[in-house]
Amino acid sequence: MIVGYARVSSLGQSLEVQEELLRAAGCNKLFSEKQSGASTRGRAALAAAMDFVREGDTLVVTRLDRLARSVVDLHQLIERLAEKGCGLRVTQQAGIDTTTSTGKLTLAVLAAVAEFETEIRKERQRDGIAKAKEKGIYKGRRPEIDATRVRELHASGARPVDIARQLNIGRASVYRYLQVSGQN
Structure with a gap:
């Protein structure tokens, strides 16, 4: 049996093109998911496809x-x-078919290149962030907690647990903000 597996990384992306190509390749059964490909962990459809295939099948x-x-x-x-x-x-990617020795070799080479490209992309991203920080452009993620509001509520006599509940944040975050501002 020919079993297809399709994956996109985000909910906004479509699986349709991959699924059409897999059907055209003769897949009798398809497994699809919208999940990050950074790791094979947590990919339910991939796990299901791997469990489904039997001797003589091709994924x-x-x-x-x-x-x-x-x-x-x-x-x-x-x-x-x-x-x-x-x-x-x-x-x-022509030539990748693990039922042949040439396909196995091609696969190993392409896998190494793909991993290398991922590492290079990460390095460029880190370098870009470092340069932006030097220029004062990159300031990181916007704070989700209004520190001023935490201090105001505390100054008005609210307990940390009540502040956390009212602002829908963790109590530890309240304590952290109060400690930083010297109000704890």
Whole structure:
């Protein structure tokens, strides 16, 4: 049986294109999800697809990054498929078919390159944030807690537990803000 797996990272993205490509590739059964691909953990549809495949089946994805973003995760998935007697085929990256030795080699090389690209992207992001901080442009995430309101409520005699409840924040956050402002 040919089993398809489709994944997009966010709710705003559509699975439709991948699902159409998988059907065109002859998939009899599809598993789809909207979940981050940073790790294979927490991906229910992937787990279901891996449990579903049986000896002689082939798991098909449109692109390698739909399946895994790290070499370790990818190799673990391929090893698990091999133990079950299943293959892996990638439709939009020709040559990736783990039922052939050339496909296995191609897969290993592409997986290493994909992991390298991810690390380079992270480095560029860190460098960009550091430069923006130097210029005073990047100030981080906006505070979700109104520190002035915390101090005002405390000054009016409200207890930290009441402040937390009223502002819908954690009591520890109230204590932290009061400590920083020297009111604790």
